[in-house]
Amino acid sequence: MSQGNLNPIADSFENRPSFYIGQHDSHRYDVLTDDQYTHVLTSGFQYVTAPITNRHFFQRVVSLYKNYLKEREQWVSERGLTPTQLANPSLPPPIIPTLTDEDTSLSPCSHIGSLIAYSSPWIDLCSPDPTIASISRQVFNIEVAYANFCGARTIMVPGPRQDGDSCGIVQYARAILEALQVAPRVNIVIHLPMYREPGLEEKAQTLSDIFNPQNGEKEDAKKSKEIDIFTVWDSWNTIRSVCNYNVRLFVALRIPRRVPEKTLQERWFSEPLHFLTIGKNTFQQNRAGHPALSRHHQDMINRYMRLKVTPWLILCDVGPSAEELASLPDSKDAEFPSLAEAAKATKGNRKPHQPSINAYAAYMRYLERQQPPYSNMETPALIQFQDWLQPPLQPLADNLESATYEVFEGDPVKYDQYEKAITEAMAEWKELKKPTSSATPSNPKSDELIVTVAGAGRGPLVTRVLRAAAKTNTRVQVWALEKNQDAYVYLLRKNKQDWNNQVTVVKTDMRGWEGPRLRDDPSALTKVDILVSELLGSFGDNELSPECLDGIQHHLARPHGISIPHSYTAHLSPISTPKLYADISGRVATGDVNAFMTPWVVRLFAIDYVAQHVPGHPRFQQAWEFVHPVGVSRIDDFADVHGKAARYATGGVGAMAGSAGSNDHNTRHCHLTFVCPTRGVIHGLAGFFESVLYASQTDTGKEPVEISILPDQIDRKSKDMISWFPIFFPLKTPLYFPQDSELEVSMWRQTDDSKVWYEWLVEVYAWVGPKTRMKVGSSELHSSHLRKRLSNN
Numbered sequence: 001m002s003q004g005n006l007n008p009i010a011d012s013f014e015n016r017p018s019f020y021i022g023q024h025d026s027h028r029y030d031v032l033t034d035d036q037y038t039h040v041l042t043s044g045f046q047y048v049t050a051p052i053t054n055r056h057f058f059q060r061v062v063s064l065y066k067n068y069l070k071e072r073e074q075w076v077s078e079r080g081l082t083p084t085q086l087a088n089p090s091l092p093p094p095i096i097p098t099l100t101d102e103d104t105s106l107s108p109c110s111h112i113g114s115l116i117a118y119s120s121p122w123i124d125l126c127s128p129d130p131t132i133a134s135i136s137r138q139v140f141n142i143e144v145a146y147a148n149f150c151g152a153r154t155i156m157v158p159g160p161r162q163d164g165d166s167c168g169i170v171q172y173a174r175a176i177l178e179a180l181q182v183a184p185r186v187n188i189v190i191h192l193p194m195y196r197e198p199g200l201e202e203k204a205q206t207l208s209d210i211f212n213p214q215n216g217e218k219e220d221a222k223k224s225k226e227i228d229i230f231t232v233w234d235s236w237n238t239i240r241s242v243c244n245y246n247v248r249l250f251v252a253l254r255i256p257r258r259v260p261e262k263t264l265q266e267r268w269f270s271e272p273l274h275f276l277t278i279g280k281n282t283f284q285q286n287r288a289g290h291p292a293l294s295r296h297h298q299d300m301i302n303r304y305m306r307l308k309v310t311p312w313l314i315l316c317d318v319g320p321s322a323e324e325l326a327s328l329p330d331s332k333d334a335e336f337p338s339l340a341e342a343a344k345a346t347k348g349n350r351k352p353h354q355p356s357i358n359a360y361a362a363y364m365r366y367l368e369r370q371q372p373p374y375s376n377m378e379t380p381a382l383i384q385f386q387d388w389l390q391p392p393l394q395p396l397a398d399n400l401e402s403a404t405y406e407v408f409e410g411d412p413v414k415y416d417q418y419e420k421a422i423t424e425a426m427a428e429w430k431e432l433k434k435p436t437s438s439a440t441p442s443n444p445k446s447d448e449l450i451v452t453v454a455g456a457g458r459g460p461l462v463t464r465v466l467r468a469a470a471k472t473n474t475r476v477q478v479w480a481l482e483k484n485q486d487a488y489v490y491l492l493r494k495n496k497q498d499w500n501n502q503v504t505v506v507k508t509d510m511r512g513w514e515g516p517r518l519r520d521d522p523s524a525l526t527k528v529d530i531l532v533s534e535l536l537g538s539f540g541d542n543e544l545s546p547e548c549l550d551g552i553q554h555h556l557a558r559p560h561g562i563s564i565p566h567s568y569t570a571h572l573s574p575i576s577t578p579k580l581y582a583d584i585s586g587r588v589a590t591g592d593v594n595a596f597m598t599p600w601v602v603r604l605f606a607i608d609y610v611a612q613h614v615p616g617h618p619r620f621q622q623a624w625e626f627v628h629p630v631g632v633s634r635i636d637d638f639a640d641v642h643g644k645a646a647r648y649a650t651g652g653v654g655a656m657a658g659s660a661g662s663n664d665h666n667t668r669h670c671h672l673t674f675v676c677p678t679r680g681v682i683h684g685l686a687g688f689f690e691s692v693l694y695a696s697q698t699d700t701g702k703e704p705v706e707i708s709i710l711p712d713q714i715d716r717k718s719k720d721m722i723s724w725f726p727i728f729f730p731l732k733t734p735l736y737f738p739q740d741s742e743l744e745v746s747m748w749r750q751t752d753d754s755k756v757w758y759e760w761l762v763e764v765y766a767w768v769g770p771k772t773r774m775k776v777g778s779s780e781l782h783s784s785h786l787r788k789r790l791s792n793n
């Protein structure tokens with residue numbers, strides 16, 4: 001027998017996502033009684049579905065419709081209606097009367113919150129027959145309103161039975177939109193298969209099957225042999241688009257018997273999944289005859305369970321069956337079991353009449369324990385950040401708070417990489433026997449390197465500079481510059497307490513700094529040998545690192561001076577992210593009118609990268625690059641001639657109307673082509689950056705020291721680095737693209753000399769012949785509202 005393990009690093013202490021397992025019976029027509037409900041819970045489930053109406057209501061609706069058909073015949077025989085008059089669409093339609101207590105066993109009970117109300121599968125909201133469609137909508141509205149009255153929080157609605165019939169799907173979508181208004185508090189969850197898997201079609205008979213069976217046969221004949229695995233997603237996309245990405249609209253995804261290809265799995269991963277439903281026929285039997293899921297199923301479920309809001313699981317038609325529940329003994333009898341019952345129960349190590357644990361639920365519990373434990377990147381705090389929109393920091397315009405610096409400092413990976421880069425730079429400085437800027441005519445052999453940390457914050461990079469110097473046995477004079485007056489106080493204190501007063505702390509904007517002074521002769525200015533800065537944003541240059549470094553690079557010793565970082569690049573990839581789109585739409589509705597014109601910092605998670613990697617067109621593509629120091633700077637040349645106090649003017653007009661063009665060298669433009677073999681919809685562009693902190697100057701084969709937040713590079717270049725989340729450039733309107741399309745992304749980094757901002761546009765081209773592309777869609781030109789000011793006042 002296994003003993004409880006008290007070792008906190010033992011397996012049993014590792015955290016994993018929890019499974020919340022429910023039970024659904026497609027042949028259940030009434031809400032479970034209290035005893036039945038308890039029975040299901042003790043069989044290993046945590047919640048159940050409950051039909052909103054029962055067979056009595058179904059019969060009533062069927063009779064009503066039959067009577068209506070008879071009535072129409074009477075209109076012909078008794079009132080003499082001609083076929084033309086009978087076809088008049090203004091003839092009275094059948095109206096479903098309100099529910100009676102015989103029509104439903106759902107009521108506002110204490111556990112209503114743990115019941116998932118299930119709307120009737122026999123209606124057909126997509127029916128081409130206007131009468132059946134009308135009856136279906138009426139039934140649906142009656143059910144939704146009643147479940148809402150009872151206090152149900154979630155209503156599950158069987159999805160359309162077929163895709164591709166645009167008329168039916170749009171009718172269905174409209175009905176869902178109405179239901180969201182009828183029930184203003186509940187979540188509506190559409191129960192859909194991942195794809196139309198042959199043999200797993202919905203079996204429940206609908207009004208259309210009863211009254212218009214020939215329509216169904218026609219549809220069957222239309223079905224092609226080839227399976228298009230994206231048709232269900234197409235239907236879902238129509239439904240949620242008609243419902244304006246309502247945040248109360250979710251998917252219950254039926255897990256198929258055959259796990260589909262990754263592209264489809266990822267597409268559903270990005271959608272608002274509330275439930276994963278698994279039918280009995282998805283399970284296989286293992287050698288011992290117990291239910292089990294294939295490795296592919298396990299991997300897919302494990303992935304979906306990593307979502308911030310983990311989907312709930314519903315096992316369908318796996319028991320306890322309606323018959324078993326109907327034959328439960330009276331709860332009083334249960335207290336007095338027969339001898340045979342008592343003996344059986346003792347054998348099964350349970351109380352008499354206590355049900356045995358359901359084999360399917362037990363297997364799911366086993367899978368719950370088999371999930372990989374949460375990794376370092378899945379701490380509760382980091383999980384909370386998933387898909388959470390933050391406006392980007394503006395460290396130049398705003399002064400950061402201590403707590404924000406503390407968050408930066410919590411990530412050792414960034415600082416380790418910086419330390420590595422500084423160490424290499426110092427070591428190679430010696431190896432290459434470069435002169436130092438501390439050398440003077442009176443002390444020409446001075447080997448002290450002048451190192452400046454520009455934008456020192458609370459000083460973590462200064463500490464790393466000192467460590468690198470100690471490691472490489474390099475004598476240094478360190479300067480720490482910071483424009484944030486509060487952080488400056490912190491730096492002064494740190495200098496006394498931790499750095500032994502060996503750092504010169506200056507409160508200044510780096511662009512206005514006079515430069516370092518010689519220790520031997522403080523009246524003389526000198527140059528910087530190594531300039532360390534970390535002014536990088538999620539898109540590299542979006543926190544104005546290029547402009548800030550422009551203003552200090554003239555202090556760098558030429559030709560030997562080194563900037564760490566040496567360079568940085570911005571990268572893009574188009575993404576589907578319905579949840580972020582819904583979130584941003586909600587912000588616009590509540591007054592943030594520029595939410596779609598804001599590049600958001602966000603830990604992208606429930607997203608689908610729609611572009612595939614093909615030769616010449618990777619999934620993540622570089623937008624542009626900045627390299628430091630810049631070899632020629634007109635401002636620096638001007639200052640050399642006229643002195644720093646003289647104001648540089650180009651005398652020209654830059655690329656922007658009204659600008660002089662003094663910052664035009666920091667504008668950028670890119671035009672990128674992404675290839676999408678499968679169809680889909682995009683909601684914006686994911687942005688990333690990488691940076692070469694230091695590239696060896698001695699050994700050309702040596703790997704540069706880099707940091708990267710690119711999903712396909714981060715593990716190689718700076719594993720587990722959490723200092724930066726990606727950036728998201730949203731699109732105001734979701735942009736649909738057909739299969740075999742190309743997404744052409746244009747982006748600009750713009751400046752008018754006083755501000756910097758981004759503009760972006762996406763166009764869709766579809767291949768319509770071996771050599772012909774046709775433009776089939778475009779976004780509008782977006783321009784970032786949060787323009788970064790180049791001055792901090």
Ligand SMILES: C[S@@+](CC[C@H](N)C(=O)[O-])C[C@H]1O[C@@H](n2cnc3c(N)ncnc32)[C@H](O)[C@@H]1O
Pocket residue numbers: 395396399400405408409454455456457458459460461481482483484487508509510511533534535536548
């Ligand atoms: C992203 S923080 C990095 C802070 C610190 N180096 C670290 O790694 O924790 C950037 C810092 O640069 C400072 N900063 C930004 N622009 C500056 C400028 N033009 N002159 C001086 N400091 C600046 C900000 O106040 C902030 O403290």
